[in-house]
Amino acid sequence: MPRLTRPAPPPDADARRAMPPVVTYAVENLPPVDFAFLARLREGMETIDEVIVPPREAGAFRVPAGHVFRVVSIEGPQVGDLNLWNAADPTEHFWSGKTRALAGTHVGVGDRLWSNLPHLRPLATILHDTLGWYGFDADGAGVHDVIGTRCDPYTNRLLTGTDYHHCCHSNLTRAFAGATGRSLAEAEPFVHDVLNVFMCTGFTADTHRYFMKASPVRPGDFLEIFAEIDLLGAISACPGGDCGSTHSSDAVRCHPLRVEILRPRPEALRGWAPAVANPYPRSHGVTG
Numbered sequence: 001m002p003r004l005t006r007p008a009p010p011p012d013a014d015a016r017r018a019m020p021p022v023v024t025y026a027v028e029n030l031p032p033v034d035f036a037f038l039a040r041l042r043e044g045m046e047t048i049d050e051v052i053v054p055p056r057e058a059g060a061f062r063v064p065a066g067h068v069f070r071v072v073s074i075e076g077p078q079v080g081d082l083n084l085w086n087a088a089d090p091t092e093h094f095w096s097g098k099t100r101a102l103a104g105t106h107v108g109v110g111d112r113l114w115s116n117l118p119h120l121r122p123l124a125t126i127l128h129d130t131l132g133w134y135g136f137d138a139d140g141a142g143v144h145d146v147i148g149t150r151c152d153p154y155t156n157r158l159l160t161g162t163d164y165h166h167c168c169h170s171n172l173t174r175a176f177a178g179a180t181g182r183s184l185a186e187a188e189p190f191v192h193d194v195l196n197v198f199m200c201t202g203f204t205a206d207t208h209r210y211f212m213k214a215s216p217v218r219p220g221d222f223l224e225i226f227a228e229i230d231l232l233g234a235i236s237a238c239p240g241g242d243c244g245s246t247h248s249s250d251a252v253r254c255h256p257l258r259v260e261i262l263r264p265r266p267e268a269l270r271g272w273a274p275a276v277a278n279p280y281p282r283s284h285g286v287t288g
């Protein structure tokens with residue numbers, strides 16, 4: 001496909017490109033993460049519930065504030081597309097974009113999962129990650145991205161002209177509808193950009209395009225997340241399986257995921273309180 005030619009660079013192009021990068025948000029001003037508290041939480045947690053998410057389906061689960069959920073790889077490498085909602089008001093949900101802007105393209109232990117405006121509070125905090133060793137590889141890829149949106153049947157129709165009904169978007173829509181008693185049409189707008197649990201992704205060095213590669217996750221690996229408010233969650237076992245080749249079809253091998261709900265010891269939660277909504281008064285500069 002022919003590409004547009006680039007305009008000739010101006011004489012001071014090198015100088016313009018040499019300006020130093022500045023991290024966009026002063027994240028050092030966020031409330032500090034209490035890693036000692038997070039470590040204490042993990043001691044003596046008790047499993048109180050679990051959900052098995054079948055391949056190419058999604059499962060919904062509820063996590064009371066101050067509890068933990070654990071996404072576990074079982075049977076084989078599998079990526080999970082995660083949505084989180086405020087259980088009391090699902091119009092408040094995980095905001096992948098702001099989480100990316102504050103924490104980076106991939107999340108790990110101590111990173112908070114922020115909610116959309118006008119709430120902007122940590123819905124959850126990542127507690128433990130058995131893939132924390134991975135870091136960024138030679139391709140620039142990391143795990144647990146907040147870049148991708150979720151595979152969906154609309155993009156699939158656009159790119160292939162065919163319909164596939166087990167994309168993560170549809171799986172999450174059915175799961176949210178089932179969990180909340182809403183119709184599919186009512187449920188669909190609540191589905192939002194995901195946290196790609198276990199997915200290994202980055203941007204290509206030459207064109208900065210979003211790429212994926214086979215997830216390093218193996219059975220027994222898990223990601224633990226602490227609920228900062230009462231949460232409704234849903235996770236889709238992506239039809240891409242380990243997302244090493246393709247998605248939005250039945251072409252690749254997929255595996256189930258297990259979600260465990262865990263209760264920390266009451267004494268481990270001493271001094272902790274659920275996250276409160278952002279105090280910005282919402283006047284937007286208009287007085288009276």
Ligand SMILES: [Zn+2]
Pocket residue numbers: 081150151167168169238239240247
């Ligand atoms: Zn997917």
